[in-house]
Amino acid sequence: MSKKEIPYKIYLEENEMPKKWYNVRADMKKKPAPLLHPGTLQPMTFDELRPVFCDELVRQELDDTTPYIDIPQEICDFYRMYRPSPLVRAYCLEKKLDTPAKIYYKFEGNNTSGSHKLNSAIAQAYYAKQQGLKGVTTETGAGQWGTALSMACSYFDLDCKVYMVKVSYEQKPFRREVMRTYGASVTPSPSETTEVGKKILADHPGTTGSLGCAISEAVETATQSEGYRYVLGSVLNQVLLHQSVIGIETKTAMDKYDIHPDIIIGCAGGGSNLGGLISPFMGEQLRGEAKYQFIAVEPASCPSLTRGIYAYDFCDTGMVCPLAKMYTLGSGFIPSANHAGGLRYHGMSSVLSELYDQGQMQAVSVEQTEVFKAAEQFARVEGILPAPESSHAIRVAIDEALKCRETGEEKTILFGLTGTGYFDMVAYEKFHNGEMTDYIPTDAELQAGFDGIPKFPGNME
Amino acid sequence: MSKKEIPYKIYLEENEMPKKWYNVRADMKKKPAPLLHPGTLQPMTFDELRPVFCDELVRQELDDTTPYIDIPQEICDFYRMYRPSPLVRAYCLEKKLDTPAKIYYKFEGNNTSGSHKLNSAIAQAYYAKQQGLKGVTTETGAGQWGTALSMACSYFDLDCKVYMVKVSYEQKPFRREVMRTYGASVTPSPSETTEVGKKILADHPGTTGSLGCAISEAVETATQSEGYRYVLGSVLNQVLLHQSVIGIETKTAMDKYDIHPDIIIGCAGGGSNLGGLISPFMGEQLRGEAKYQFIAVEPASCPSLTRGIYAYDFCDTGMVCPLAKMYTLGSGFIPSANHAGGLRYHGMSSVLSELYDQGQMQAVSVEQTEVFKAAEQFARVEGILPAPESSHAIRVAIDEALKCRETGEEKTILFGLTGTGYFDMVAYEKFHNGEMTDYIPTDAELQAGFDGIPKFPGNME
Numbered sequence: 001m002s003k004k005e006i007p008y009k010i011y012l013e014e015n016e017m018p019k020k021w022y023n024v025r026a027d028m029k030k031k032p033a034p035l036l037h038p039g040t041l042q043p044m045t046f047d048e049l050r051p052v053f054c055d056e057l058v059r060q061e062l063d064d065t066t067p068y069i070d071i072p073q074e075i076c077d078f079y080r081m082y083r084p085s086p087l088v089r090a091y092c093l094e095k096k097l098d099t100p101a102k103i104y105y106k107f108e109g110n111n112t113s114g115s116h117k118l119n120s121a122i123a124q125a126y127y128a129k130q131q132g133l134k135g136v137t138t139e140t141g142a143g144q145w146g147t148a149l150s151m152a153c154s155y156f157d158l159d160c161k162v163y164m165v166k167v168s169y170e171q172k173p174f175r176r177e178v179m180r181t182y183g184a185s186v187t188p189s190p191s192e193t194t195e196v197g198k199k200i201l202a203d204h205p206g207t208t209g210s211l212g213c214a215i216s217e218a219v220e221t222a223t224q225s226e227g228y229r230y231v232l233g234s235v236l237n238q239v240l241l242h243q244s245v246i247g248i249e250t251k252t253a254m255d256k257y258d259i260h261p262d263i264i265i266g267c268a269g270g271g272s273n274l275g276g277l278i279s280p281f282m283g284e285q286l287r288g289e290a291k292y293q294f295i296a297v298e299p300a301s302c303p304s305l306t307r308g309i310y311a312y313d314f315c316d317t318g319m320v321c322p323l324a325k326m327y328t329l330g331s332g333f334i335p336s337a338n339h340a341g342g343l344r345y346h347g348m349s350s351v352l353s354e355l356y357d358q359g360q361m362q363a364v365s366v367e368q369t370e371v372f373k374a375a376e377q378f379a380r381v382e383g384i385l386p387a388p389e390s391s392h393a394i395r396v397a398i399d400e401a402l403k404c405r406e407t408g409e410e411k412t413i414l415f416g417l418t419g420t421g422y423f424d425m426v427a428y429e430k431f432h433n434g435e436m437t438d439y440i441p442t443d444a445e446l447q448a449g450f451d452g453i454p455k456f457p458g459n460m461e
Numbered sequence: 462m463s464k465k466e467i468p469y470k471i472y473l474e475e476n477e478m479p480k481k482w483y484n485v486r487a488d489m490k491k492k493p494a495p496l497l498h499p500g501t502l503q504p505m506t507f508d509e510l511r512p513v514f515c516d517e518l519v520r521q522e523l524d525d526t527t528p529y530i531d532i533p534q535e536i537c538d539f540y541r542m543y544r545p546s547p548l549v550r551a552y553c554l555e556k557k558l559d560t561p562a563k564i565y566y567k568f569e570g571n572n573t574s575g576s577h578k579l580n581s582a583i584a585q586a587y588y589a590k591q592q593g594l595k596g597v598t599t600e601t602g603a604g605q606w607g608t609a610l611s612m613a614c615s616y617f618d619l620d621c622k623v624y625m626v627k628v629s630y631e632q633k634p635f636r637r638e639v640m641r642t643y644g645a646s647v648t649p650s651p652s653e654t655t656e657v658g659k660k661i662l663a664d665h666p667g668t669t670g671s672l673g674c675a676i677s678e679a680v681e682t683a684t685q686s687e688g689y690r691y692v693l694g695s696v697l698n699q700v701l702l703h704q705s706v707i708g709i710e711t712k713t714a715m716d717k718y719d720i721h722p723d724i725i726i727g728c729a730g731g732g733s734n735l736g737g738l739i740s741p742f743m744g745e746q747l748r749g750e751a752k753y754q755f756i757a758v759e760p761a762s763c764p765s766l767t768r769g770i771y772a773y774d775f776c777d778t779g780m781v782c783p784l785a786k787m788y789t790l791g792s793g794f795i796p797s798a799n800h801a802g803g804l805r806y807h808g809m810s811s812v813l814s815e816l817y818d819q820g821q822m823q824a825v826s827v828e829q830t831e832v833f834k835a836a837e838q839f840a841r842v843e844g845i846l847p848a849p850e851s852s853h854a855i856r857v858a859i860d861e862a863l864k865c866r867e868t869g870e871e872k873t874i875l876f877g878l879t880g881t882g883y884f885d886m887v888a889y890e891k892f893h894n895g896e897m898t899d900y901i902p903t904d905a906e907l908q909a910g911f912d913g914i915p916k917f918p919g920n921m922e
Binding site: 007008009011014080081082088092110111112114151154155173174177178180181182183376379380381382383384385420422423425426428429432 | 468469470472475541542543549553571572573575612615616634635638639641642643644837840841842843844845846881883884886887889890893
């Protein structure tokens with residue numbers, strides 16, 4: 001096959017797969033702000049973070065100068081079980097849209113966890129195992145992260161305790177059973193198993209839980225249990241580092257066929273997928289070697305980048321975690337109950353927040369009925385049934401391709417298709433039955449969230 | 462990469478993908494028995510089958526002499542959206558089992574339909590479109606076939622009417638919503654929309670339906686509606702022809718790396734996957750060029766090959782279809798309610814029945830708790846969460862690998878991993894909770910099924 005013939009799906013050979021992760025912070029002149037100790041307001045040190053995270057992950061979290069970090073052989077071996085993921089040319093979608101644009105997507109749903117989350121889960125489980133730990137704790141909302149971590153822990157024979165937001169635990173019993181298949185214990189949060197859980201239940205009887213609350217419970221359990229550490233599926237620097245495997249594979253595949261994306265689009269909740277997908281491209285841009293239009297897509301019901309404040313804020317409801325500087329809606333903000341998909345975290349990765357603040361990338365928000373329209377249109381021509389989260393990126397990719405139809409521009413559009421929607425059929429059913437509604441928080445509602453952001457000199461200035 | 466280094470996953474290049482299906486009947490000296498007209502007991506003619514199936518599919522159904530049949534370009538284009546499927550070396554499973562055996566599986570679950578069914582669905586939809594039809598009708602049980610057909614019809618803009626066994630319709634609402642996402646109409650069967658459905662409801666009020674009943678409804682609707690034909694996801698010769706793409710890809714990949722399988726294992730319900738996987742290998746064996754140990758695996762609760770009778774029988778409950786010669790439990794046989802997975806059809810493909818009768822392949826039956834144990838063991842080391850149907854093959858592959866551990870033999874084992882179990886978590890939950898039971902029909906129960914097999918000279922002799 002000649003270099004210029006683009007197959008439907010580009011799979012790298014095993015010997016072309018990444019052997020190092022890329023740390024975009026190394027190429028940032030102005031670095032992301034460090035985590036702060038909530039008591040002293042001083043940057044968190046290695047020793048202060050060790051009780052919470054594995055040692056090697058703390059090192060990765062704090063390292064903002066090393067550009068490339070070796071992927072351990074054991075993780076490479078695991079990656080080979082489900083990677084490389086395909087880079088797909090959306091020929092059928094292009095034809096359906098009658099657009100001169102060329103559309104590509106990197107599909108991360110071809111593994112049982114159903115999403116890109118596994119890329120970081122296996123790394124975090126590996127380092128926990130290396131340190132001789134018994135197990136890890138975490139939270140999960142929609143369930144993709146919990147599933148991925150369960151798989152990873154099963155592979156390394158680590159115990160895995162998942163706090164699942166109660167409303168998801170009850171509405172998504174199948175997700176729960178997948179985690180149990182991999183041997184994880186799953187507790188609905190808030191629960192009576194932690195002090196912070198008991199307190200929340202006492203203060204808010206009948207609450208159906210939130211991600212911020214489940215994080216607090218998982219952190220408490222990790223720090224109170226001998227041989228356990230806490231792991232997180234998004235937001236953190238270490239997670240973006242591991243997820244760089246998505247972007248590196250994508251860039252290698254595109255370079256191989258001389259494809260240059262003009263627009264790179266990703267959905268953004270905590271930023272794990274978007275940060276991973278764009279990182280090597282962003283590195284080029286930061287080094288002045290190339291220029292791209294990066295677009296973060298978030299739900300209009302949880303608009304941390306487009307309507308949030310760039311400030312230090314709590315990462316969790318129980319306020320047991322360090323403070324992170326990020327675009328935030330306030331740790332008390334919870335998206336309206338009508339919001340169907342994930343992407344419901346109140347804040348955004350510090351790396352992406354800083355890049356956004358520097359004007360290196362754009363952000364847009366979209367409403368969910370439009371998202372599901374795009375999801376269905378995509379499914380019918382491209383075959384893959386996308387997760388609601390991923391469909392935010394599809395919506396904007398389609399919109400950009402339709403703009404090209406108007407202007408006649410032959411732009412190359414790349415987006416991240418983070419996962420599949422097999423466990424989201426309740427939301428699809430609402431959409432099919434015309435019962436899905438949109439919701440945009442009012443300024444007053446946002447202000448109530450902002451009021452919970454901590455006040456100290458230099459913050460929220 | 463040298464020829465001998467076996468990657469975790471072998472993906473063919475696009476230019477190595479099959480351009481022809483292989484028709485194993487052409488290499489059979491004694492051909493499978495033809496379909497018979499239930500009234501005249503004469504072989505069904507092209508003209509008699511035309512009101513039920515598309516013309517081109519009737520030709521394929523009746524053609525037992527042409528070895529290779531071109532795959533139309535439009536179908537090749539669609540195949541490229543999700544094929545080639547990976548041939549995976551189960552390194553992690555081998556290590557876990559501590560076996561000298563080499564285990565490979567061909568994984569057909571990497572598409573939204575979640576199974577191999579799409580390979581034939583797209584072909585059948587294509588020929589319907591070519592003939593200028595408005596749409597097609599079909600039945601679905603567990604839902605894999607209905608999902609695959611919905612996707613295929615959506616791609617070709619054909620109407621798709623699915624009769625879904627009522628108990629599945631009610632217990633698997635998510636499957637139903639996937640089909641609706643692709644624009645199909647889904648009716649629980651038996652229904653008031655057909656004469657045969659009304660009759661069954663009158664005779665058996667409160668019935669939760671069966672596959673044989675849903676087939677009758679779908680056939681009636683196709684033959685009574687202008688511009689519609691009936692399509693079926695298994696059992697038929699045409700389906701095995703289309704599914705040969707699985708085996709051809711597998712054989713091409715194995716030949717490329719000089720791998721010779723000693724044992725080839727597939728689960729068997731109607732025979733679509735097993736027939737497709739083994740066909741090019743079986744062709745070699747029939748031509749005397751090679752020898753393989755083929756093993757069909759069926760549930761102990763629905764043991765058509767291992768305990769059935771080789772005779773002409775009805776394909777459906779309403780007896781509106783032609784008679785097929787097959788290993789059968791009788792068209793009235795319904796597996797015990799405790800049976801969790803698919804593979805619940807009372808008969809078996811005529812091609813596979815004849816090959817089995819000739820001693821060209823073996824068959825074993827397995828009980829479902831052992832199947833789910835294998836499924837969970839596989840999921841934990843290989844990552845993929847298998848469908849219950851596929852897990853029948855996993856069970857026997859593991860058993861064969863364990864035998865090799867005893868004997869020290871380094872056998873190469875190949876099995877078909879037909880799909881994923883995302884929509885089967887109710888069954889997994891039962892298994893996790895220790896609520897899953899086994900059931901083996903008694904001889905008396907089987908005899909009741911056999912009593913429904915039609916009596917005529919030469920049948921059941």
